Amino acid sequence: MSDVIVVGAGVVGAACAYYAARAGLDVTVVDRGPVAGGTTGSGEGNVLVSDKEPGPELELAMLSNGLWRALAEHGGFEFEPKGGLVVAETDEIQRRLTELAGKQGVEHAMVSGAELRDYEPHLAEGLAGGVYYPQDAQVQPMLAAASLLRHGAESFGRGTLRLRLGVTVTGVLRSGGRVTGVRTSQGDVLGDAVVNAAGTWGGEIAALAGVELPILPRRGFILVTEPLREPLIRHKVYTAAYVTNVASDSAGLETSAVVEGTPAGTVLIGASRERVGFDRTTSVPVLARLAEQAVALFPALREVRAIRSYCGFRPYCPDHLPVIGADPRVPGLYHACGHEGAGIGLAPATGHLLAQLLAGERPDLDLRPFRPDRFSEEAA
Amino acid sequence: MTGAPYDLVVVGGGPAGVAGALTAALAGLRVALLDSGARLGGQYFRHAAVPEREPGLDRFLLQARLLDGRADVLTRHQVWNVSREPGGDLTVHALTRDSSGERPVTLRARRLLIATGAHDRPLPFPGWDLPGVLTAGGAQALLKGGGVLAGRRVVISGTGPFLLPVASGLARAGAAVLGVYEANGGLGLARHPLLALGKAGEAAAYAAALARHRVPYRTRHAVIAAHGEREVEAVTVARLDPDWNVLSTRIVGCDTLAVGYGFVPQIELGTQLGCETRGDPDGSPVLRVDAAQRTSVPGVWAAGEPTGVAGWRQAEVEGRIAGRAIVGEARPIARRGPDGVLLRRRRQWRAFGEALQRAYPVRPGWQSWLRDDTLVCRCEEVPLARVREALELGATDARSVKLLARPGMGWCQGRVCGYAVSCLAGEAPRPPRRPVAQPVTLGALAEAAPEDSPDEAAQ
Amino acid sequence: MTFHITVDGRPVPVVPGQSIGAALHAAGVRSWRTTRFGGRPRGLFCGIGVCFDCLISVNGRPPERACLLEAEPGDEVTTA
Ligand SMILES: Cc1cc2nc3c(=O)[nH]c(=O)nc-3n(C[C@H](O)[C@H](O)[C@H](O)COP(=O)(O)OP(=O)(O)OC[C@H]3O[C@@H](n4cnc5c(N)ncnc54)[C@H](O)[C@@H]3O)c2cc1C
Numbered sequence: 001m002s003d004v005i006v007v008g009a010g011v012v013g014a015a016c017a018y019y020a021a022r023a024g025l026d027v028t029v030v031d032r033g034p035v036a037g038g039t040t041g042s043g044e045g046n047v048l049v050s051d052k053e054p055g056p057e058l059e060l061a062m063l064s065n066g067l068w069r070a071l072a073e074h075g076g077f078e079f080e081p082k083g084g085l086v087v088a089e090t091d092e093i094q095r096r097l098t099e100l101a102g103k104q105g106v107e108h109a110m111v112s113g114a115e116l117r118d119y120e121p122h123l124a125e126g127l128a129g130g131v132y133y134p135q136d137a138q139v140q141p142m143l144a145a146a147s148l149l150r151h152g153a154e155s156f157g158r159g160t161l162r163l164r165l166g167v168t169v170t171g172v173l174r175s176g177g178r179v180t181g182v183r184t185s186q187g188d189v190l191g192d193a194v195v196n197a198a199g200t201w202g203g204e205i206a207a208l209a210g211v212e213l214p215i216l217p218r219r220g221f222i223l224v225t226e227p228l229r230e231p232l233i234r235h236k237v238y239t240a241a242y243v244t245n246v247a248s249d250s251a252g253l254e255t256s257a258v259v260e261g262t263p264a265g266t267v268l269i270g271a272s273r274e275r276v277g278f279d280r281t282t283s284v285p286v287l288a289r290l291a292e293q294a295v296a297l298f299p300a301l302r303e304v305r306a307i308r309s310y311c312g313f314r315p316y317c318p319d320h321l322p323v324i325g326a327d328p329r330v331p332g333l334y335h336a337c338g339h340e341g342a343g344i345g346l347a348p349a350t351g352h353l354l355a356q357l358l359a360g361e362r363p364d365l366d367l368r369p370f371r372p373d374r375f376s377e378e379a380a
Numbered sequence: 381m382t383g384a385p386y387d388l389v390v391v392g393g394g395p396a397g398v399a400g401a402l403t404a405a406l407a408g409l410r411v412a413l414l415d416s417g418a419r420l421g422g423q424y425f426r427h428a429a430v431p432e433r434e435p436g437l438d439r440f441l442l443q444a445r446l447l448d449g450r451a452d453v454l455t456r457h458q459v460w461n462v463s464r465e466p467g468g469d470l471t472v473h474a475l476t477r478d479s480s481g482e483r484p485v486t487l488r489a490r491r492l493l494i495a496t497g498a499h500d501r502p503l504p505f506p507g508w509d510l511p512g513v514l515t516a517g518g519a520q521a522l523l524k525g526g527g528v529l530a531g532r533r534v535v536i537s538g539t540g541p542f543l544l545p546v547a548s549g550l551a552r553a554g555a556a557v558l559g560v561y562e563a564n565g566g567l568g569l570a571r572h573p574l575l576a577l578g579k580a581g582e583a584a585a586y587a588a589a590l591a592r593h594r595v596p597y598r599t600r601h602a603v604i605a606a607h608g609e610r611e612v613e614a615v616t617v618a619r620l621d622p623d624w625n626v627l628s629t630r631i632v633g634c635d636t637l638a639v640g641y642g643f644v645p646q647i648e649l650g651t652q653l654g655c656e657t658r659g660d661p662d663g664s665p666v667l668r669v670d671a672a673q674r675t676s677v678p679g680v681w682a683a684g685e686p687t688g689v690a691g692w693r694q695a696e697v698e699g700r701i702a703g704r705a706i707v708g709e710a711r712p713i714a715r716r717g718p719d720g721v722l723l724r725r726r727r728q729w730r731a732f733g734e735a736l737q738r739a740y741p742v743r744p745g746w747q748s749w750l751r752d753d754t755l756v757c758r759c760e761e762v763p764l765a766r767v768r769e770a771l772e773l774g775a776t777d778a779r780s781v782k783l784l785a786r787p788g789m790g791w792c793q794g795r796v797c798g799y800a801v802s803c804l805a806g807e808a809p810r811p812p813r814r815p816v817a818q819p820v821t822l823g824a825l826a827e828a829a830p831e832d833s834p835d836e837a838a839q
Numbered sequence: 840m841t842f843h844i845t846v847d848g849r850p851v852p853v854v855p856g857q858s859i860g861a862a863l864h865a866a867g868v869r870s871w872r873t874t875r876f877g878g879r880p881r882g883l884f885c886g887i888g889v890c891f892d893c894l895i896s897v898n899g900r901p902p903e904r905a906c907l908l909e910a911e912p913g914d915e916v917t918t919a
Pocket residue numbers: 007008009010011012013014030031032033034035036037038039040041042043044045046047048167168169170197198199200201219220221222270311312313314315336337338339340341342343344345346
């Protein structure tokens with residue numbers, strides 16, 4: 001019998017388990033696959049503050065940014081505080097970026113068109129300018145998730161964090177309305193609380209508990225280049241269109257250039273967003289569009305080869321905010337899912353706040369904007 | 381993109397692809413055949429600009445000549461993706477190079493024949509990335525395609541009858557072949573299944589060549605380590621038990637080592653299109669086909685090694701069967717029934733191929749040859765210790781080992797280390813997911829971008 | 840009927856139709872690049888375009904597979 005059962009060993013589940021164990025709770029993590037085999041295994045690992053509109057998500061991102069830095073001190077995964085550069089193609093876009101940066105209240109520096117190449121020597125000519133955000137960073141998400149689970153298991157007393165892999169949750173057990181555990185492909189697992197950290201499949205877990213959570217897959221492709229001997233790109237660099245695409249409600253294909261180097265020497269190129277269900281079929285037009293945009297931003301990439309690509313399914317909620325907190329409809333059920341394209345960045349704050357709730361403490365941030373029943377209210 | 385779609389696009393210019401393309405072209409279909417090599421031939425019929433003699437080669441060259449002029453033969457074209465258009469036709473994305481650099485070539489096709497062959501299946505061992513260590517097929521390709529001896533004093537190791545033509549080829553060409561070490565056992569050369577299973581002439585010729593050149597052939601032996609500073613200078617040869625655990629070792633000086641533990645069928649164009657797969661007896665995922673070589677995806681056929689490794693004769697037979705079926709579908713009036721002789725041959729060679737795979741399995745003891753610092757993945761330089769670490773961190777299969785420790789993330793996309801990583805993760809190899817089957821410059825890829833706005837394109 | 844390419848400025852004979860990799864091997868050059876992390880020497884391994892061990896830069900272009908690339912008269916090859 002555990003205090004907490006976390007469903008999902010992605011980066012969000014790992015962070016929930018880590019902070020819950022740190023809070024002295026006894027945790028069991030259950031995943032149908034390996035550690036980080038879900039969307040965490042197909043994310044890029046950006047920990048961004050630059051792309052958020054002022055509001056609850058930005059607050060969550062700021063909290064998370066600090067927590068990632070502290071977690072990275074344990075080692076076990078790469079954390080690169082490399083900074084992000086948002087570039088503007090036109091003066092009008094630069095003006096809007098300036099305005100956004102002013103409202104965010106995040107550490108930043110305005111970059112003129114002439115200064116852009118001091119930041120990124122290989123950027124195309126003729127760009128109007130940009131904004132540099134020194135707090136943007138990158139982690140290797142799979143290793144980060146695995147390390148959090150490892151640290152959690154090793155640091156806070158033996159046996160307080162257990163990992164059960166290859167175990168599928170097939171039902172949520174209840175007694176007198178209250179959650180008492182989960183039914184799995186390998187027997188029942190009992191616990192006082194169940195945390196739904198099933199990412200894009202969070203709606204399915206909620207449904208097992210008899211509640212609705214409107215989480216949908218939003219597909220994204222990433223192109224990966226050959227490893228480069230000399231780093232061509234120093235920061236995470238993206239065009240302003242990225243910010244509007246992230247916030248868009250369109251189901252159709254949207255792409256914007258997001259380019260960055262990795263410690264392995266490869267360059268990762270994103271980002272596409274489209275709602276097409278869980279279809280993994282590679283779309284060559286999407287890959288081509290990503291390549292086109294990346295080359296427009298960094299002409300030197302023209303001769304660089306793409307050697308692979310992958311896709312993943314961001315867990316998307318209609319209002320683009322994650323679901324974090326206790327579900328008032330089912331006592332004992334908590335949610336930590338629906339982080340869309342920012343779950344890696346937002347994982348530590350999510351885990352930290354949820355652990356505070358589980359331990360009966362007052363969370364550091366107001367969780368009302370993330371409450372699980374907000375969608376049914378809107379419908380009513 | 382070039383206007384009207386081809387009736388058939390064939391990928392692969394080995395015996396399977398050429399036979400399929402020729403069958404269809406002779407029946408009047410509009411056919412294109414693409415191959416990454418400079419000349420048709422594939423692996424077995426690989427030949428220099430001025431070819432040497434080889435069983436079956438004359439016949440193959442005749443087919444290739446007949447094909448020229450009847451079909452668009454595009455050599456030096458690498459296919460990196462095949463996808464289905466909304467209208468139902470297939471788009472074949474290829475790359476070629478000319479004086480101005482790499483150039484994309486896109487073909488439209490009503491039907492596709494996947495005849496992409498196979499590549500060697502290596503196993504890792506200490507020192508396997510030293511220069512002078514090649515795959516058996518690599519040593520053979522160097523000789524057949526370039527007329528170059530891989531080395532002067534050569535050791536050959538691995539499993540399966542394919543080691544024999546490699547050994548006899550090298551010996552004939554003047555290399556001192558210091559030994560052929562076959563990790564599986566039981567049968568001496570004289571009782572080799574090749575002799576029993578009807579390839580008698582060929583196998584006898586290999587056996588005679590080895591005897592003539594006094595090449596020792598040892599079963600239950602394998603090279604388990606290569607040594608040297610900048611190149612291989614010596615190897616450790618081990619006597620093995622039936623599970624391939626080491627019983628005793630000795631050092632053999634040499635300048636070249638050729639190794640091969642079977643083949644990996646290249647099926648990624650099929651998996652890109654969603655073709656169903658099945659496991660061959662040796663565990664390799666291969667494309668599932670019906671009696672007419674049709675895959676589970678409409679309009680897509682496969683022939684030769686992608687449907688299971690069974691040698692060049694089987695590849696040609698399958699290519700012809702596929703070609704006839706494709707003609708039958710394209711020209712229902714001209715439909716001919718299946719050819720009984722071809723079907724019988726295919727059954728025989730399939731049985732032969734499967735028998736060989738069963739007779740020459742990879743046994744688990746090879747894992748004991750590795751040390752903590754032995755590279756499992758050559759591209760990303762991932763040693764065994766990091767693979768083990770990933771398994772301890774919660775990886776439960778080859779994919780999650782790759783996500784946590786990077787084997788298979790590099791240039792070759794796991795073609796070389798994939799089998800070994802699957803074994804280390806305790807599972808059979810899974811069908812590959814390689815949406816970009818060949819590296820493509822971003823410039824060439826960008827040219828495939830649709831003209832219209834992205835939002836419209838998605839509608 | 841051979842021609843020459845240059846390898847780090849040194850002439851290497853080629854039989855027409857040979858790949859860069861085959862020509863280098865024939866000239867006794869069996870490694871021409873080093874790996875990113877361990878600095879390990881690499882040359883031909885699979886010989887058929889699968890392993891990418893044999894990457895080489897020809898005429899200043901980005902690296903290509905030496906086993907696939909046919910040598911052309913006057914090619915200038917640089918090894919790392
Ligand atoms: C292309 C792409 C790029 C991205 N880039 C970034 C980025 O740069 N920065 C960023 O912050 N975010 C990024 N994201 C988003 C990020 O990857 C996700 O938000 C995040 O990984 C979600 O983590 P998670 O733990 O909630 O979900 P997951 O990692 O999907 O974990 C959920 C787990 O639940 C398990 N599960 C589901 N159902 C069951 C069941 N019934 N029983 C047992 N287990 C179950 C699954 O197996 C899975 O392991 C990107 C996403 C994509 C697709």
